[in-house]
Amino acid sequence: MTLQVCLEECMEALDLFLNNHFSESLDKLRPRAKESMYHALIYATVLEMQAMMTFQQDDIVNAGNTMKSAQEVFHIIDTTLHADACYAECLLQRAALTFLQDENMVSFIKGGIKVRNSYLIYKELHTFIQSNSSLQGPNHIHLEGGVSFGIGAFNLTLSMFPPRLLKVLEFAGFSGDKEYGLSQLNDGATTNNLRSMLCALLLLCYYTFLTFILGILLFTTRKPRMRSVCACGLLVGGTVMTICHQAVVLFEDGCKAQQQWKQFHHMCYWELMWCFTYKCVWRMAYFYADLLSNESRWSKAMYVYMKAAYLSMLAPGEARPFGEDEVELFRQVSTFKQKIAGKSPPTEKFAIRKARRYKASCPVRLPVPVLEMMYMWNGFSMISKRPELTEGMLQTLVEAERILLESPVNEYSMDDRCVIHLLKGLCLKNQGHIRAAEECFNKVYNSEKKIKFDHYLVPNALLELSVVYIDTGRKEEAIKLLVKSWLNYDMDNIQLAGFSCTGKTEQLPPVRQGVPVCVYLSITTGTQNQIKEVSIKMLVS
Structure with a gap:
C-alpha cells in the first residue's frame, strides 16, 4: 500500500471510531497493523484509549504490548519524517502507559526517558519543517498535523505543571508555553489531517474539563469531525452546558449512543452527578455516584466519599437508598486510596482527610461535605450566573449553620463554621452582596489561630477576598x-x-x-x- 492509501484507510478507521463503531474500527486497522506504520500507530492508540478508560491492568498491558509492536514496524521502514513522527507519538503514549502500569521509581524513570526522547524528536521535526517551508506533497499535511499535535500537547501540558517542577524540566530542555501549545493544537485541529481529531479532542478536554477544574470559563468553538450522536461529542456538549437544562438530556443521550465501551458512560455519570448536585437533588446525585463506585476504577475513594456525602445531606430520619449508612461509607474511603503516576490524586487526599473524623467511635458529622467538595471542583464559579442555583446552595448553607450552632461544641466546631463561612461568602459574592461576602471571608481569616484541621480555609478565604477587591476596583x-x-x-x-x-x-x-x-x-x-x-x-x- 502507498503511504497515501494507508493514511486514507486510517482516516476511515478513525471516522468509524468517532461514530461509535469501535469494533469495526479495530477490525479495519488490525490486518495491516504489522506492515503499515500508520495502521500500527492508530490501532495501538485506540487500544490505549480503551485502557485509559477501563483502567484495567490487562487492558493496559495489552495496549503497551501493541504499542511496542508498533515501534518494531517503524524500525523496519526506511527512515522518513513520517516514521519519525509516528515513533515520537508512540514513545509518548508508551510513557503514559508506563506511568499507569507501575508505581515504582524505575518505571517512572523509564517513562521519563521515553517522554524526553519523544520531545526531542518532535522539536527536531518542528525545526526542520519550519526551516524547510518548500516541503510539499499530498501527505505533508498529515506530517505537519502530527508535529503540531506533539509540540502542542507538550507545551500545553508542561505549562500546567507546578512552577518548581517546571523549572527543573526547563533546565532539562523542556518548555511549557501555554499559548503556543494552544495555537499549535488549533493549527492541527483545523486542517484535514490524521491527527486533527486528537488535536481537537485535546483542545476540547482543555477548554471543557481542565479550565472548568481550574476555574476559567472559556469554551472552544472548534469541534472534531464527529456526528451529533457520537458519545464523545455528547459528553463534550453536555460538559459545556453542565448547568443548563439541556445538559442532563445530552449526557443521557451520550450513554444511549453506544454500548460497547461502558467507560464513556462513566464520564457521563460523573457529569450527571454534578448536574444534580448543583440542583441540590441529593438522591439523584447519589445514584450516579453509586454507579461510578460500582463500575469505574478511576477513583473509587472519591466515588465512595461522594456517596457518603450525599447520604449525609439527607434528613437524619430519611430512608437511605439501598440501606447504606454514610458513617460506614466514610470509614471505607481510605481503603480505596490509589496512585496514578506514583502520586495520589489531590482530591482523593482531600476526601481521605475529611473522612478521618468518622473513624472515631463517636464520629462528628461533616456539615456540608458535598458543597465543600463542589468548591474543590470549582462548582461555585459554574453556578455564578444561575441565581436560582446559588440561592439553593445558600439556603442549604444557612440550614447547616443553624444546625451547627445548635449542636454541642467539639474540636471540629470552628473548622466547620469556617467552611460554611467560606462557602456562604462565595454564594453571596455570586448574588452581588459584596459586603456580606467580605464579612464571611474575613471571619475565616480572623479565625486562623482557632482552626485545627482545615488549614486550607484561610489562604483560600484570603484569595477569594482578593478577587472581590479586584472586581470592585480595589x-x-x-x-x-x-x-x-x-x-x-x-x-x-x-x-x-x-x-x-x-x-x-x-x-x-x-x-x-x-x-x-x-x-x-x-x-x-x-x-x-x-x-x-x-x-x-x-x-x-
Whole structure:
C-alpha cells in the first residue's frame, strides 16, 4: 500500500471510531497493523484509549504490548519524517502507559526517558519543517498535523505543571508555553489531517474539563469531525452546558449512543452527578455516584466519599437508598486510596482527610461535605450566573449553620463554621452582596489561630477576598492581600477562581475586564518575595 492509501484507510478507521463503531474500527486497522506504520500507530492508540478508560491492568498491558509492536514496524521502514513522527507519538503514549502500569521509581524513570526522547524528536521535526517551508506533497499535511499535535500537547501540558517542577524540566530542555501549545493544537485541529481529531479532542478536554477544574470559563468553538450522536461529542456538549437544562438530556443521550465501551458512560455519570448536585437533588446525585463506585476504577475513594456525602445531606430520619449508612461509607474511603503516576490524586487526599473524623467511635458529622467538595471542583464559579442555583446552595448553607450552632461544641466546631463561612461568602459574592461576602471571608481569616484541621480555609478565604477587591476596583488592597497570602502560605497548589498564568513575568497577560485574577499563581521567575510581589502587581495591572 502507498503511504497515501494507508493514511486514507486510517482516516476511515478513525471516522468509524468517532461514530461509535469501535469494533469495526479495530477490525479495519488490525490486518495491516504489522506492515503499515500508520495502521500500527492508530490501532495501538485506540487500544490505549480503551485502557485509559477501563483502567484495567490487562487492558493496559495489552495496549503497551501493541504499542511496542508498533515501534518494531517503524524500525523496519526506511527512515522518513513520517516514521519519525509516528515513533515520537508512540514513545509518548508508551510513557503514559508506563506511568499507569507501575508505581515504582524505575518505571517512572523509564517513562521519563521515553517522554524526553519523544520531545526531542518532535522539536527536531518542528525545526526542520519550519526551516524547510518548500516541503510539499499530498501527505505533508498529515506530517505537519502530527508535529503540531506533539509540540502542542507538550507545551500545553508542561505549562500546567507546578512552577518548581517546571523549572527543573526547563533546565532539562523542556518548555511549557501555554499559548503556543494552544495555537499549535488549533493549527492541527483545523486542517484535514490524521491527527486533527486528537488535536481537537485535546483542545476540547482543555477548554471543557481542565479550565472548568481550574476555574476559567472559556469554551472552544472548534469541534472534531464527529456526528451529533457520537458519545464523545455528547459528553463534550453536555460538559459545556453542565448547568443548563439541556445538559442532563445530552449526557443521557451520550450513554444511549453506544454500548460497547461502558467507560464513556462513566464520564457521563460523573457529569450527571454534578448536574444534580448543583440542583441540590441529593438522591439523584447519589445514584450516579453509586454507579461510578460500582463500575469505574478511576477513583473509587472519591466515588465512595461522594456517596457518603450525599447520604449525609439527607434528613437524619430519611430512608437511605439501598440501606447504606454514610458513617460506614466514610470509614471505607481510605481503603480505596490509589496512585496514578506514583502520586495520589489531590482530591482523593482531600476526601481521605475529611473522612478521618468518622473513624472515631463517636464520629462528628461533616456539615456540608458535598458543597465543600463542589468548591474543590470549582462548582461555585459554574453556578455564578444561575441565581436560582446559588440561592439553593445558600439556603442549604444557612440550614447547616443553624444546625451547627445548635449542636454541642467539639474540636471540629470552628473548622466547620469556617467552611460554611467560606462557602456562604462565595454564594453571596455570586448574588452581588459584596459586603456580606467580605464579612464571611474575613471571619475565616480572623479565625486562623482557632482552626485545627482545615488549614486550607484561610489562604483560600484570603484569595477569594482578593478577587472581590479586584472586581470592585480595589487593586492595591488586593495586591497586599495576595502578597500576604503568597508569603505566608504554600500557594503553588492553592485553588483560585479565575485566570491561569504561567511563564516569565514579562509574559504575564493583563487581566481583562470581568475576568477574575488567576487560578494558580504559577509564576516561574523564582521564590524571592520581591519577585512575587512584582508578579502579582503585573498580573492585576
